[in-house]
Amino acid sequence: MEYLKLLPIPSAIGWFGSFMLLIYFIDFFRTTPAARLLESSKTGLLRKISKDIIIYLIVTVLILFFASPSNNSALMIPLFIGIIITTVLGLIYTEAKNSRIQLLINKVIIKVVKTKAFRYYRLTLSLIHTLMIINAYWLFVTMTLSGFKDTLNVDVTNNFDILLYSYEKNKYIIYAFIVLSGIMFFVFQKMYMYPINKIFSEIFNSVSKGRIKLTSGEVLHDLYIFQTSDTKFLLASNDLNISGASKTYHIHRDKIDYIETSSSSKIIDFKQQDIKRIT
Known part of the structure; x- marks a missing residue:
């Protein structure tokens, strides 16, 4: 319960979060696909925002729970290069399937992995890209916490303890962390995941x-x-x-x-x- 101090107005956010979760899950299971097609723009926007916030909270809390503070900045450069490459491949596949460059990519893939394995190209590309996005966000969070630990000279390894200590020193540090991690998460999700989300939509129809x-x-x-x-x-x-x-x-x-x-x-x-x- 001590960690609830990390949230701005903990009781209000807790009640609001619980209420939104309840509405979202009830609505998710109750509303048919056809009903969602005809829902109002406000309802659709509310569903998308609540879903994004829930995913952000779940992913961030899991990283805080399982990861350790570390400064692996050297890994960010090759990771971002890989993300850019898979993003470009995803854009070519979703926006220009019949282009010469995509046909050339198809020939190269078939030559390397054979025709039978080619049907897994979309899924493999999507999984690799998604894992790299998660790793990039993971590194961002752990590097930020490592920066807090070094700057404040905190002698603990538990992420929640680091955040709690930072909060006690200056609560605005935590608010800045929430804002920055939120911005980074939504940049990764909305910008770099765009072509892969389209591929997932095709795969799972x-x-x-x-x-x-x-x-x-x-x-x-x-x-x-x-x-x-x-x-x-x-x-x-x-x-x-x-x-x-x-x-x-x-x-x-x-x-x-x-x-x-x-x-x-x-x-x-x-x-x-x-x-x-x-x-």
């Missing part, structure tokens, strides 16, 4: 597929359904790769009677609007 019943009575079958930046509309196509799809629809959510996914979930909405056929 997180995009909903089903049929859409319009209020006009028309039924659109076997479409992949995507959220757009404008939450009033849904994007639907007959191919995961939208640019190569033969049928693509941009549908106002109020024009949808219901969406039926593979899990047979339905969302009812009887308002009338327009549907725009793109191709």
Whole structure:
């Protein structure tokens, strides 16, 4: 309980965190994939923010629990070089699959690991990149704690004890640590994980597929359904790769009677609007 001092206004954050966790997990298990497609922008934003904060807290606490303070700055340079290389490979694969450079990469990989093993290229690239991102964040946290230990001349090895001692010296040191570690975590997650997240989406097919019943009575079958930046509309196509799809629809959510996914979930909405056929 002594470590709760490290949190700004511990009781308030504790209650808020518990409340957000409860809402998120209840909503996660209760809400169907189709329902999430039609939810308001505020609800979707709240879900994304709460999920990111929860992941940040879990990862950071695990590192603090298992890691030891260390100053391995020499490892950061080759690690960042590796991250940049895998990020570029991921971007080429997700944004330019049929480009000459990707076809050349495919030939090299097939020559090295043979055709049968090539199908694991996406998964292997994603796992290597993810592990390097985690290691980079791990190094950042342990190097920061090592800096606290050396600067404050703390004779302890437990990370939580170091943070507690730092807090007792100057509480703003801890607040700075939370801010800096949060910024670093979200830079890694949002910037460097972007192409790999797209690959994971392809591998595990997180995009909903089903049929859409319009209020006009028309039924659109076997479409992949995507959220757009404008939450009033849904994007639907007959191919995961939208640019190569033969049928693509941009549908106002109020024009949808219901969406039926593979899990047979339905969302009812009887308002009338327009549907725009793109191709």
